[in-house]
Amino acid sequence: MKGLASRGGLYGLLVLAAVGALFPMVWLLIGSLQTSSELYRGKDLLPAKPQWSNYVTAWTDGDLGTYLPNSMIYTVSAVVGILVVSSLAGYALARIEFRGKAAVTFALLAVMIIPAPASFIAQYKLMVMLGLTNSRLGYVLILISAGIPISALIMRGFFANLPKDLEEAAAIDGSSALNTFARVILPLARPGLIAVAVIQGLAVWNEYLLALVLFDDDTLMPVQRGLMNFVSAETPVQNILLAATAISVLPVVVFYVFAQRQVVQGISSGAVK
Template sequence: MSRIPPHKIGLYGLLAVAAFIALFPLLWMVSGSLQSLTELLSNRSFLPADPQWHNYVTAWVQGDLGVYLRNSVLYTGCAVAGILLVSSLAGYGLARLDFAGKGVFTFVILAVMIIPAPAMFLAQYKLLISLNLTNNPVGYVLILITSGVPMSTLIMRGFFAGQPRALEEAAALDGAGPLRVFWNVILPLARPGLAAVAVIQGLGAWNEYLMALVLFEDNSLMPIQRGLTAFTSAETPQQQILLAATTISIVPVVIFYLMAQRHIVKGIGAGAIK
């Protein structure tokens, strides 16, 4: 078993404190989800005296979380797939192709990122009306994709710019066309960037609710956040059920993050310094 070097004990201690501060809200949420309402409001103990596992059953049934969770998984999966496809192609073009207006195009991408998402709701909603895509999952997924493409394109551009051109030249000499070079040579090398983009945009798509509230009229099309609002009534407070529902809602995100975590730091760092 390796020992911690004495000169790094302070650093590791600081990191441990930071990790605890970051994890404490999650631990409090899980603990509160297993308490009764009386115990939760009394705030007598951090740990539940008698774990109320039925809170999760109540949250699942009363909040209709099965439908909303399915919707969020579908919307997020389709949005992330679309963002990865568009941003990887656009990022590769910006990194490798020389064309007129390249600098202007990059500037426009940066300018779009500055505009707050709610400021574009009216234009997006009017466009979806003209396309007859209101109250339609396709329209909602398209909004998620267009919202995530600008930043993702810049991240992927940084990754592709860092790849040596010799790899592409060698593949071209072997007879590979541009698309085959991109798909079989360059894209596999950009997996950390793809993972970083997938996590960043996946979290954004999973947590989006305001546009869904504007776009959807059918309650059965709403994402998981709609199920959480079922327990926020002032007349019948159910904070413990809300905490249980929230815990359920973050499970898919945590699983996805754990699967991609080894690529995230490398992906964000490499894309940011280009």
């Protein structure tokens, strides 16, 4: 009986935590369907008449048809690049013994401490030298470099937990190191790869400050630029802003719903030792 009560209390806490986590999203959806007067009044739990036109206004006035595809291109390109580099780097750190290995690991940890805006000037100068300012390629390359340290350490921890017998058996069968990595090790690292993809996908999707520094062409900006069209001290349109925000987070929410189990497994298996 005591065990049942403690389990019920645990479930109750989990339900409260879930409600607390979902409340901002529910409030976002309700507010996006209200009129401005209903939203500012703050007394109506549900809209008297759902204003689906708010989403049409958000899409057209926010030019989300331009900015949303930009964010998708940047996110997919950067995440693919991060996965390729971090998986190779993580495998090398977990399996290959070389001089300076500890220093490389420490350097990756040290880079993570530096705030991203502190490196904007150096990154901008580098893009100027390479002729990649105001270009999608330059922006994606910086996003990849920013995501590699934590991703490589996550993959390092994940690869370190895999038994070495798999690689030894593949070597006996005549498989090369690269072939073993691609055909044997990498498929087993799927949860870790998905965890990295979600973590870095969220980071890239929410990035905006670097885009302001690097881009002069407004048509290259990510989706956050469209949200800024509805932020004004003189004439705020919060209900339209909420609708635009709902549109902007939809791709991330859908991806996370399908990948949440692998995310938890990948993070727990790839914890940095």
